[in-house]
Amino acid sequence: MKKIKYSEITPENIYKNRRKFIKKFGLAAGSVFLSQNLNLSANAAPKKEDLKLTEYRYVTTYNNYYEFGTGKSDPAERSEKFKTKPWEVVIDGEVENPIKLSIEELTKMFPSEERVYKLRCVEGWSMVIPWLGFPLNKILKKAVPTSKGKFVKFTSILDPEQMIGQRFPILDWPYKEGLRIDEAMHDLTILVTGLYGKKLPNQNGSPLRLMVPWKYGFKSSKAIVNIKLVEKMPISSWMKASPNEYGFYSNVNPRVDHPRWSQATERVIGEGIISPRIPTTMFNGYGDEVASLYTGMDLKKYF
Amino acid sequence: MIKYFKLSIFILSIIPFLLITYKIFFNKLGPEPVKEITHFTGEWTLIFICLTLSMSPLKKLTNLNYWVKIRRMLGLFVFFYASLHLFTYVGIDYRFSWQPIFDDIVKKKYIFVGFAAWVLLIPLTITSSQKMMLLLKQNWKKLHKLIYAIAILGSLHFIWLSKTIYFKPLFYFVLITVLLVLRINFKRIFEK
16 A cells, blocks of 8 residues: 655644644644543544555545435445536536536546545544545635625435435435535645545545535545535534434534534544544644634534 | 243344444444444344244234243343443443533433433343342232333334434334234223
8 A cells, every 4th residue: 555644635834733732722622522441632633744644445445425325335345336427516606607517638637646534434433534525615606605605515326226225215315414614715625535545435426526624524425526615504414304413514523423423533444442532622623724714604503 | 841942032132233343343344334233233133123023913813822931131132232222322332421422412302212211221131130020019910011112112212313214213112112012902992
């Protein structure tokens, strides 16, 4: 497997600043939310250079992708024959230049770069994945959002013939998600076409998925066919399924519990039974870059 | 004869325990082993609850007394697997950090009912012996009706922890409901 230096991915000044933030925050989070038994302190917060990549086999066999079933191994087992070609992506709504691109044109137009991000699932586990992708803002800038484009709505493919999970009303199909325009324009928000230096596996949302590292994993839609600029806040599939459990923002936040799970700690996938939970950090450790987006907002209310 | 029957039921009942022990030691639990152990022991608790509740309906149905003879053992296995389940959560997952555990019990309704079910199992386990049965006389029967409440709490625990409507939690809920309804003496109700 290819070894990746983290310094190659994030500019040094950004990653050093982030370290400071994590240290500061890790200390506060650790002392307030975790008992002394877990003995978590600033030293326990993960250092960027210590972020250990989750093994490829786990990244590609442990997935939440209800279109292929609710079991974690269902997507890997059932998505092998899923057709990702031909595939068209439409960017429309409140834009000056609506765009329609095949996946081939899209990957040619927007070259991918590698980004190592931590993925934190709302269920209380996390992975570290070397994604291949490009900032969503690049494609949005091409489409030129109008002043009415205040939110971005992502719609995934609807294809119950190929996706067995869509034959059951588990969620409001097709899968819908949304971001505020400033979140969508943020440089950390990427559209993903691959991981571990390879084409994106079907179970991870091929051919095109979103990755918003400071939000819970379900915000990062898979198999996207439409990106629509809209004026009003879109209702996501999970918000519709359970409005008091899943909010629009869904920022990773150790201080705001999910009604059924504490979000103070997380399990690291692939670490085995010996290693304990680790503290969850505010905005999944990306607070330095994104905290300013939410200045003055009550994050308990806008969860 | 009954001795061998009991022995074989005992051996069958510890197989899940041996299986999970093997998986732990040979690292066969996949990407999230702690969750795997939690789910495994939790589901076997529910299975043993269903088995325990099936014994008297089976006795009625087949007119054989064998079933009731193994009921106590199955009930003790409910406590055994429920305790392993609780230990996985308290010890392996949360490393005995009592504050978050206590918060969970108070704040999360699925943990509250699950914990309540385990607490209710304690008096049943303590009074499971022949001696206790004789000592408590009529009260023993009344006390052990608690298993009905435990079964309902156990299936609610599973339903409430699920993110969406899953097949499995509903399956156990329906099965437990059926097993409880079978106990209602409809004849008596209609004669009244």
